[in-house]
Amino acid sequence: MFNTASTTPEKLLQMVAALLLFAAVMGVILFFAGRLGGKRHEKWVGYLYLLPVVLMLTFGLVYPGLRTIYESFFDAAGKAFVGIDNYKTIFTDDDQLTVLRNTVLWVVITPFLATGIGLLYAILVDKSRFESFAKALIFLPMSISFVAASVIWKFMYEYRPDQANVKQIGLINQVIVWLGGKPVQLLIESPLNTFLLIIVMIWIQAGFAMTVLSAAIKAIPDDIVEAARLDGVNAWTMFRNITVPSVRPTIVVVLTTIGIGTLKVFDVVRTMTGGNFKTSVVANEFYSQTFRADNQGLGAALAVLLFILVIPVVAYNIRQVRRSEAR
Amino acid sequence: MTAVTPLATESDLIPTRPSAAAVAKKRLSSPWASLAAIVIAVLWTIPTFGLLVSSFRPETKIKRTGWWTFFADPQLTLDNYRSVFGEDGGVNMADFFVNSLVICIPAVLIPLALASLAAYAFAWINFPGKNFLFITIFALQIVPLQITLIPVLEIFVHMHITGTFWTLWLAHSTFALPLAIYLLHNFMREVPAGLIEAARVDGAGHVSIFFKVMLPLLTPALAAFGIFQFLWVWNDLLVALVFAGGGNEVAPITLALANLSGTRGTAWQLLSAGAFVSILVPVVVFVLLQRYFVRGLLAGSVKG
Numbered sequence: 001m002f003n004t005a006s007t008t009p010e011k012l013l014q015m016v017a018a019l020l021l022f023a024a025v026m027g028v029i030l031f032f033a034g035r036l037g038g039k040r041h042e043k044w045v046g047y048l049y050l051l052p053v054v055l056m057l058t059f060g061l062v063y064p065g066l067r068t069i070y071e072s073f074f075d076a077a078g079k080a081f082v083g084i085d086n087y088k089t090i091f092t093d094d095d096q097l098t099v100l101r102n103t104v105l106w107v108v109i110t111p112f113l114a115t116g117i118g119l120l121y122a123i124l125v126d127k128s129r130f131e132s133f134a135k136a137l138i139f140l141p142m143s144i145s146f147v148a149a150s151v152i153w154k155f156m157y158e159y160r161p162d163q164a165n166v167k168q169i170g171l172i173n174q175v176i177v178w179l180g181g182k183p184v185q186l187l188i189e190s191p192l193n194t195f196l197l198i199i200v201m202i203w204i205q206a207g208f209a210m211t212v213l214s215a216a217i218k219a220i221p222d223d224i225v226e227a228a229r230l231d232g233v234n235a236w237t238m239f240r241n242i243t244v245p246s247v248r249p250t251i252v253v254v255l256t257t258i259g260i261g262t263l264k265v266f267d268v269v270r271t272m273t274g275g276n277f278k279t280s281v282v283a284n285e286f287y288s289q290t291f292r293a294d295n296q297g298l299g300a301a302l303a304v305l306l307f308i309l310v311i312p313v314v315a316y317n318i319r320q321v322r323r324s325e326a327r
Numbered sequence: 328m329t330a331v332t333p334l335a336t337e338s339d340l341i342p343t344r345p346s347a348a349a350v351a352k353k354r355l356s357s358p359w360a361s362l363a364a365i366v367i368a369v370l371w372t373i374p375t376f377g378l379l380v381s382s383f384r385p386e387t388k389i390k391r392t393g394w395w396t397f398f399a400d401p402q403l404t405l406d407n408y409r410s411v412f413g414e415d416g417g418v419n420m421a422d423f424f425v426n427s428l429v430i431c432i433p434a435v436l437i438p439l440a441l442a443s444l445a446a447y448a449f450a451w452i453n454f455p456g457k458n459f460l461f462i463t464i465f466a467l468q469i470v471p472l473q474i475t476l477i478p479v480l481e482i483f484v485h486m487h488i489t490g491t492f493w494t495l496w497l498a499h500s501t502f503a504l505p506l507a508i509y510l511l512h513n514f515m516r517e518v519p520a521g522l523i524e525a526a527r528v529d530g531a532g533h534v535s536i537f538f539k540v541m542l543p544l545l546t547p548a549l550a551a552f553g554i555f556q557f558l559w560v561w562n563d564l565l566v567a568l569v570f571a572g573g574g575n576e577v578a579p580i581t582l583a584l585a586n587l588s589g590t591r592g593t594a595w596q597l598l599s600a601g602a603f604v605s606i607l608v609p610v611v612v613f614v615l616l617q618r619y620f621v622r623g624l625l626a627g628s629v630k631g
Contacts, residue, residue, distance in 0.1 A: 002491060002493060004491050004577065005492065005577070008425050011425060011492070012425075014429075014492060015432060015492070018433050018493070019432075019433055019436065022433070022437055022440070026440060029444070030534050033533060034532060036532075042452055042454070043453065043454035045452055046448045049445060049448035049452070049533075050448050050460065052444075053445040053508065056500065057464065057467060057504060059482060059501075060497070060502070061470055061502070062467070064482075065474050067477075067478040068475065068477060068478060069474075117367065120363070121364065121368075124360050124363055125364050128364070136617075138371050140613065141371070143610060144562070144609050144610065145561070145581045145605065148581075150588070151588055151598055151599075151601075152374045152375055152377075154592070154598075155595065155599070156377065158595075169391075169595070171377060171394075203371065264472075264473070266473075267581075270564070271564075271585050274589065283473060286473050287565070303471070304474060307469075307470065307473075307474050310471055314468075314469040
């Protein structure tokens with residue numbers, strides 16, 4: 001039951017067995033909770049309901065998190081204590097500095113462009129005849145995996161050498177050729193490649209921004225809009241003085257949410273370039289250092305850095321969500 | 328997170344007087360606005376469309392000519408799909424498809440059940456230490472997966488379950504809990520206290536209140552989170568790489584596609600068909616359950 005299932009019937013059987021085992025655990029908890037009647041035993045029912053969750057979170061999140069922080073002060077093999085050397089490496093080593101630079105580019109560019117395009121598109125299709133279809137087109141990339149999105153874009157960026165009888169099969173290079181240029185090895189040229197990877201993330205996240213902002217735009221009170229219209233304001237003034245201020249809290253939430261997602265981006269970089277050609281970011285570098293370079297200490301330090309970078313953004317995001325909830 | 332949730336779906340239904348955006352758009356002289364919208368929509372669709380067309384073209388055509396030449400020289404074939412489902416291409420997506428399903432189903436049901444119980448306890452039972460525990464779990468939402476992976480892997484080694492589905496079930500279930508508890512707790516708090524009190528007066532305990540009063544009311548929230556979690560697990564790469572990276576036996580379809588892209592990066596006949604097999608389920612879920620999907624996605628956007 002706890003070994004590797006390799007045929008389809010075995011896999012399905014193991015899944016059913018796991019679900020039955022889980023149901024049995026739930027049954028035991030509910031059985032004991034059911035016997036603890038009355039106000040006096042109430043707190044024990046509470047603890048019983050929380051028991052599995054607290055156990056799983058303790059061993060699956062809290063302990064591992066603390067353990068990784070501890071291990072970030074040890075060497076590649078995890079044996080010798082090295083103090084803050086791993087962190088020094090991150091901030092001094094040339095390759096690691098490239099990783100930091102790329103991460104900054106990702107986190108600065110992606111949220112603003114994705115949100116900007118999402119907002120523009122939400123306004124453009126608002127109340128149009130094909131609104132829901134038009135929104136679905138932009139939103140679809142959000143539902144597929146980052147891996148599939150990367151494959152889709154890798155095909156866009158495909159390069160064929162510049163020879164007489166060779167035709168381009170990637171659309172971007174074909175457009176370059178049509179415009180009279182020479183095909184470019186798009187995913188190898190640095191720093192161009194990082195920007196091209198960022199486009200993939202923008203392509204994925206714009207749909208999210210569009211959906212959330214569209215909902216916020218529709219919630220702007222009609223009388224404000226009506227009053228502005230009677231005053232005869234033009235489109236730009238309406239956008240700048242009515243639309244944007246009204247949805248500003250939502251814009252901040254969208255920006256920070258995409259920012260958090262972008263900080264943790266791993267799948268796109270790994271699938272498209274594997275972090276080669278100077279495209280690595282912190283989340284990908286963590287994986288490469290830990291599993292490819294066998295440098296556990298540096299890997300752990302990168303994971304901790306990711307955690308530290310995420311905290312202020314999440315804190316700000318939660319505060320904004322709270323604020324918009326309170327209104 | 329919940330603030331934006333109801334707005335996203337319900338406001339779509341209210342066709343009222345022109346909104347600020349509509350007015351802004353009208354003033355932007357409509358033809359230009361429509362043109363801009365169409366340009367964005369086309370730009371956003373072309374990449375997927377190109378690969379979709381390619382997945383139905385013969386291998387030699389894909390490799391020698393651009394997919395846009397298809398319209399001048401239309402040739403369709405299902406060979407690419409046959410080879411990703413057969414042994415001759417070296418991959419059989421069917422196996423990985425089964426793996427993804429086997430991983431997803433428990434990885435959705437287990438955290439949903441556990442989180443509902445926990446959320447109920449936080450919402451309607453009094454016990455010492457409640458606030459401390461709730462705030463701790465709330466705060467755990469921000470922990471990035473990366474920081475937990477290696478020690479969790481070490482724990483799995485000690486448990487002798489590496490390379491099995493158990494690692495993925497346990498890992499995905501655990502990582503889902505903080506968000507699930509937080510969201511379901513928010514929904515449960517909105518149930519009127521009178522309903523619970525009435526049930527208690529009738530002599531119902533916390534077990535029967537949970538099943539008879541709470542669960543029926545909670546169905547939309549459970550559906551929204553369930554769909555979100557299903558797609559999160561289906562689309563995940565990182566957890567799969569770390570815990571199922573060793574062999575193909577338990578690897579999900581995303582990992583298969585990522586490996587294909589890494590080892591056979593120019594085999595576009597396989598990659599194109601493989602990509603579409605892998606996105607089939609998310610797209611169907613998206614089309615059929617769009618309402619719940621958007622709600623769940625908005626609510627869970629900070630996860631991971």
